[in-house]
Amino acid sequence: MMPKIYSASLKEVEKLSDDVSYFTFNLDSSMSFEPGQFVMLAMEIDGEKVKRAYSIVSSPESTKELGFCIKVLKDGKLSPALNSIKKGDLVEIQGPYGKFSLSEPKLDQLFIAAGTGVAPLLPMLKSYLENESGNVSLLFGFRHENDFLFREELEALLSKYSNFTLIPVMSRPSESWTGLKGHVTVYVADNVHDSSRTIAYICGRNEMVLDVRKALIEAGLSPERIKIDNWG
Ligand SMILES: Cc1cc2nc3c(=O)[nH]c(=O)nc-3n(C[C@H](O)[C@H](O)[C@H](O)COP(=O)(O)OP(=O)(O)OC[C@H]3O[C@@H](n4cnc5c(N)ncnc54)[C@H](O)[C@@H]3O)c2cc1C
Incomplete structure (x- = not known):
């Protein structure tokens, strides 16, 4: 229907x-x-x-x-x-x-987005944090400090939930930026703590999604545990 x-x-x-x-x-x-x-x-x-x-x-x-x-x-x-x-x-x-939704709540939940790709991930990770107790990480890439979408909301979640980790990555950082620099793909492996106990959700444009998927597989994730929202 x-x-x-x-x-x-x-x-x-x-x-x-x-x-x-x-x-x-x-x-x-x-x-x-x-x-x-x-x-x-x-x-x-x-x-x-x-x-x-x-x-x-x-x-x-x-x-x-x-x-x-x-x-x-x-x-x-x-x-x-x-x-x-x-x-x-x-x-x-x-x-x-769409069928891009939360699954396997007992596993570590790793969300990876670039730019507006954070759009579907924000309600997913909020829903998970409200209802489940496993580890949640958001690896979020964007260009400039101004492009750090939902920064206040994400930082508020960080204060509220000790099981939430936020990893912002800026590709065109200002001098004052002390966080990670470059593209999210580089930091994927560092954020897979136990590949047998992790499910990943990726959202972004085609090239980013494919690069991140490859990095996750290299880090030991099985393809069935990689959920993708590919915006083309
Ligand atoms: C499942 C799904 C969910 C989506 N959710 C969102 C969302 O929440 N927010 C959102 O902003 N978009 C989202 N998109 C993308 C959206 O559907 C449109 O493709 C986008 O808004 C461009 O439409 P347009 O008519 O303005 O540009 P078009 O006339 O369709 O495209 C103009 C040009 O821009 C390119 N382009 C498309 N998207 C981008 C981009 N993000 N950055 C740079 N260039 C681009 C196109 O390849 C094309 O060459 C989603 C796409 C999919 C498939």
Whole structure:
């Protein structure tokens, strides 16, 4: 059965970085979904219906108000159009879609993202921390300090949960950055503490996802324990 189509009205937009914003939409009826799933968001652009996939960042408890973290691409089609709509404007949302979700809660949970790829991982790791007690790590790569999305929220989770480890990695660091530098792939092996007791979740664009998967396999993870959300 095809997922349901909803009419969604823009509630608010909050800028998270120079090119990423958090969009909140009110749906015309409730949607049940799992952390990690995505929707297809459609808009009419120059007489053509354009659809793109967006991961749901907000909690599954909020079934009528969905939040998305979206990078606005200068040369893109849908993301700039979305960035120009006003409060109360309507878009079409169909979903939920996807099988990228938490599994094997007894294992160490290693989440790996680049940029906006953190979008589906944030609700997944929050749900895990709220309901389970195993170790959770987020290896999160981004370019500049400004691109450290959800920094406050992630640091608050760090203070709240002793079983949570946050490993930010900056590829174009400022002089004041004292954390890890470069790309996440380099730090994958260091964060697999026991390959027989780890499940990994990767989200990002194709090249990053494939490189990280390779690094995880080299670190001893079995391919069945590597879950991937490949944005192409
Ligand atoms: C399952 C899934 C979930 C997704 N979730 C999100 C999400 O939560 N947030 C989000 O911002 N995007 C997400 N995406 C990507 C999103 O669907 C669109 O591809 C993206 O917003 C670009 O659409 P556009 O119409 O603006 O650009 P398009 O006109 O489709 O693309 C313009 C050009 O930009 C390239 N491009 C696409 N994405 C990026 C990028 N991130 N950085 C640099 N170049 C890019 C394309 O390859 C193309 O060359 C997801 C994709 C998938 C498959």
